[in-house]
Amino acid sequence: MSDTHAQTVRFVRDTMLPAATAPVGERGAVKWLRENLFAGPWNSALTILAIFVLYQALSSIIPWLLNSMWNAGSLSECREILAAKGDTSGACWGVIRTRWHQYMFGFYPPDLYWRPLLAFGLLFIALSPVLYYGSRQAATAIAGAATAFVLLALLGLGEGAGRLAVVGGVLLALTALAWVAPKKLVWVTALYAPVCFLLLWGGSVWSPVVALLGFGLIVAAYIWGQGVLGTVGSVGAGIVLAVLFWIYIDVPLAIALSAVVPIGLQPVASNEFGGFLLAIIIGVTAISFSLPLGILLALGRQSNLFIVKTLSVGFIEFIRGVPLITLLFTASLLLQYFLPPGTNFDIILRVIILVTFFAAAYLAEVIRGGLAALPRGQYEAADALGLDYWQAQRLIILPQALKISIPGIVSTFIGLFKDTTLVSFVGLMDPLRGVTQIVRADLDWKGIYWEPYVFVGALFFVMCYGMSQYSQYLERKLRTDHR
Amino acid sequence: MKRSVFFGALTVAGLAAGASxxxxxxxxxxxxxxxxxxxxxxxxxxxxxxxxxxxxxxxxxxxxxxxxxxxxxxxxxxxxxxxxxxxxxxxxxxxxxxxxxxxxxxxxxxxxxxxxxxxxxxDGQGFMVKRDLGVSSAKELDGATVCIQTGTTTELNLADFFKSNNMTYTPVNVADDSEAQRQYLAGACDAYTTDASGLAASRATMPDPGSHVILPEIISKEPxxxxxxxxxxxxxxxxxxxxxxxxxxxxxxxxxxxxxxxxxxxxxxxxxxxxxxxxxxxxxxxxxxxxxxxxxxxxxxxxxxxxxxxxxxxxxxxxxxxxxxxxxxxxxxxxxxx
Missing domain, CATH: 3.40.190.10 (Periplasmic binding protein-like II)
Incomplete structure (x- = not known):
């Protein structure tokens, strides 16, 4: 049959046709639109509806944002300026400009703003070994950025040269340390809590120093008692010693020392704290203490020891079963009834303790999920290697369980950080409601509604998004499987 | 330290609580x-x-x-x-x-x-309405929607007032003054009710104070x-x-x-x-x-x-x-x- 064919066909093509461009409907934007937005009558109808809704929303929001006024000193002035320009709506950001310091610091004395700023800069330097342990680039970059931020902020506040030199010197020295010996920054982390307490609340330098001695007792008991009592015994003895020290010796010793050598910073009362300063203090403290507490509770819940297990389950179920607001009211009101009259048990401290408990109960369950996800073989392998309980947890179980739990842990942290705004219900000045309420009580700004919410919401978004991005980085870094 | 004060205090708390x-x-x-x-x-x-x-x-x-x-x-x-x-x-x-x-x-x-x-x-509880509404007395508010802060005595006073005057109303519940003001200005309710001093303060800061009136009736006693x-x-x-x-x-x-x-x-x-x-x-x-x-x-x-x-x-x-x-x-x- 092939002969026939050869005789009838007069032309045989011996080159390929040049590739024609695809039809209009099968390429580029049109194809994308057709496949994604107009794939059928139902799909098209939804698309048109969505465009309509978006238009409705944006047509009022975009002019409002485009007509933003930054200069007005009061709401009525802002409205007048907008009306004079002929605009019907516009955002009056003047409220943020005039009350910026209150949104950041509450009523913290303005001439002491350098102290929370320095504490904020040191926070990142203290965090860098936790977040990026041993990484010289990361540690130096974080320390450098923190130094630049704090110095720029102080310049913006118009601080004197002397104070700039002291703060800059401290931060630059730490940046240099981050470059030379990034692992040594762990010491900054260890000492951060008392330094931060001293910077924020001021007062005698001796109270944080003496309190720190209690932790020194625990370490000393561990070092010298380990041989005799074992790890758990020596740490337990250290904790008992430290608690006795804090109850009976701490306060008199601190008072005596500050009488002999009265050095310290100007004290700032807790009711002067507010705004993002308060949110960050509560958030960061509760986050740092709830993680270890949560791990202990999760391990306690899986323990074979009856009392440990019962206490852990009771704590977790009770705290998790009660709304956070209830706990805050307990912190603010109920504790006052139990304490003797005249006791001034700091309200911020009370709130931090209960927020920490709350987050720890949630974290314990998140981590228990991670522990439960580990194959049984991991526990058996640890036993087979002859590791004791704490070695097995430290070297084999927890690294894997915590890795699995990262998304849940960070999600709890983000939730906790946002929950700090609830403290407005006990009369503390959180940025969202507390400060905003005070700003609105000023007749200049009474009646302003969206601008404070948008501003505070945007700042919270930046911080929570940062945490989320870090957790994703950590997950990628710790991914050891071959998916 | 405050922590130690706390622990020490808890032990004697019950004894001393009555002395305050x-x-x-x-x-x-x-x-x-x-x-x-x-x-x-x-x-x-x-x-x-x-x-x-x-x-x-x-x-x-x-x-x-x-x-x-x-x-x-x-x-x-x-x-x-x-x-x-x-x-x-x-x-x-x-x-x-x-x-x-x-x-x-x-x-x-x-x-x-x-x-x-x-x-x-x-003080006493009053009503604010928009001037356009053409209402000059709270007794004319039959069938109105009223913005009211929840959980306050004003909520109960409002119910009493409408009931005793044989009128009906639809409450629009709001959480606080700023929200009430926004809802009222956006037209979500015909009238806003709270303490008269609060109404005056709200009215003073509205975009056009002249277009809102505070009705003469005071419906409660708020000493x-x-x-x-x-x-x-x-x-x-x-x-x-x-x-x-x-x-x-x-x-x-x-x-x-x-x-x-x-x-x-x-x-x-x-x-x-x-x-x-x-x-x-x-x-x-x-x-x-x-x-x-x-x-x-x-x-x-x-x-x-x-x-x-x-x-x-x-x-x-x-x-x-x-x-x-x-x-x-x-x-x-x-x-x-x-």
Whole structure:
């Protein structure tokens, strides 16, 4: 049959046709639109509806944002300026400009703003070994950025040269340390809590120093008692010693020392704290203490020891079963009834303790999920290697369980950080409601509604998004499987 | 450290809890600071300004108390309390006195074990509507939608008022004043109801105050005043008579500016007793003889406090009304300093 064919066909093509461009409907934007937005009558109808809704929303929001006024000193002035320009709506950001310091610091004395700023800069330097342990680039970059931020902020506040030199010197020295010996920054982390307490609340330098001695007792008991009592015994003895020290010796010793050598910073009362300063203090403290507490509770819940297990389950179920607001009211009101009259048990401290408990109960369950996800073989392998309980947890179980739990842990942290705004219900000045309420009580700004919410919401978004991005980085870094 | 205070304190807590009722005056003097329960922020009545100094009608009374007890109006610490925390804060001893727009009711006087020692502001619940609505009386609001803050006495008053007038309404529940104002301006409700002083403050800051009217009907009694704990009568007397000193000062024409001059020159025996020139009025309360003079010098008389914070010259623009002195047709009446 092939002969026939050869005789009838007069032309045989011996080159390929040049590739024609695809039809209009099968390429580029049109194809994308057709496949994604107009794939059928139902799909098209939804698309048109969505465009309509978006238009409705944006047509009022975009002019409002485009007509933003930054200069007005009061709401009525802002409205007048907008009306004079002929605009019907516009955002009056003047409220943020005039009350910026209150949104950041509450009523913290303005001439002491350098102290929370320095504490904020040191926070990142203290965090860098936790977040990026041993990484010289990361540690130096974080320390450098923190130094630049704090110095720029102080310049913006118009601080004197002397104070700039002291703060800059401290931060630059730490940046240099981050470059030379990034692992040594762990010491900054260890000492951060008392330094931060001293910077924020001021007062005698001796109270944080003496309190720190209690932790020194625990370490000393561990070092010298380990041989005799074992790890758990020596740490337990250290904790008992430290608690006795804090109850009976701490306060008199601190008072005596500050009488002999009265050095310290100007004290700032807790009711002067507010705004993002308060949110960050509560958030960061509760986050740092709830993680270890949560791990202990999760391990306690899986323990074979009856009392440990019962206490852990009771704590977790009770705290998790009660709304956070209830706990805050307990912190603010109920504790006052139990304490003797005249006791001034700091309200911020009370709130931090209960927020920490709350987050720890949630974290314990998140981590228990991670522990439960580990194959049984991991526990058996640890036993087979002859590791004791704490070695097995430290070297084999927890690294894997915590890795699995990262998304849940960070999600709890983000939730906790946002929950700090609830403290407005006990009369503390959180940025969202507390400060905003005070700003609105000023007749200049009474009646302003969206601008404070948008501003505070945007700042919270930046911080929570940062945490989320870090957790994703950590997950990628710790991914050891071959998916 | 505070932690150790906590642990130590817990052990003795139960034993000592009952002792807080006694001798607030001595406690305040020993502490050298008056702790005044205040609002978290209410325009004209109590709020910190841009630099953190508390200002307002209620705040002035706290300052007067600081001046009379401690001799210094600046030795007052203001603790912001919310509607939910205010009474517990007072009962637990966290604050010495609560001066925060609290309505005097029988229940609060008895069950909560407080004493309302005076009424520094007679308020009442009113309505605000848009002028376009063409309503001139609250009795014409049949079938209206009304913006109302939940969980307040105003909610109950509103229900009572409409029921007793055989009218119906649809409530639009809002959480606080700023939200109510926004809902009202956006047209979500025909009328907004809250205390008349609050309505005036809201109206003053609206984009076009002239297009809103506050209806003449006042549908409830809201006597607002300073509150102290039940059982500490001496401290209650101190708060009460410091307040009456400001009232009497207005009655006698004593102001912050002329108080020294009046004290030196006045021949009116009651003025002389009030200002501590003769008699021992202060000592009877456990205060210095010139305690009331210091209070008046610090904040001015009642009328001055009113005009400076909420009066007609301020944007809030409240008329004295019920809060005028009894000599001018109001209800503010101080017993004699004798």
């Amino acid at each position: 009722a006694a001798a607030t005056l001595d406690e305040v003097k020993a502490r050298g600071e008056l702790i005044c329960g205040s609002n978290t922020g209410l325009a004209g009545f109590g709020a910190p300004d841009a630099s953190g100094n508390w200002q307002g009608f209620d705040v002035a009374l706290c300052k007067a108390l600081g001046a009379s007890v401690l001799g210094d109006a600046t030795k007052v610490r203001f603790v912001p309390t919310t509607g939910e925390t205010r009474f517990t804060a007072l009962a637990s001893g966290e604050v010495d006195v609560l001066i925060r727009n609290s309505t005097w009711t029988l229940t609060r006087d008895t069950e909560l074990a407080f004493d309302f020692v005076a009424v520094n502001y007679y 607002l005043g300073p509150v102290v704990r039940h059982g500490d009568n001496n401290w209650g007397d101190v708060v009460r008579w410091t307040y009456y000193a400001l009232l009497t000062a207005e009655e006698k024409g004593i102001t912050a500016a002329n108080v020294e001059e009046v004290a030196a020159s006045s021949t009116d025996p009651e003025v002389r007793r009030l200002l501590g020139v003769e008699g021992d009025m202060g000592a009877k309360l456990g205060l210095d003889p010139d305690a009331f003079k210091r209070a008046i010098a610090a904040v001015g008389n009642y009328g001055e406090v009113f005009e400076a914070n909420v009066g007609e010259a301020t944007p809030i623009g409240l008329a004295r009304g019920l809060n005028a002195l009894w000599t001018q047709g109001g209800l503010q009446y101080a017993p004699p300093f004798r």
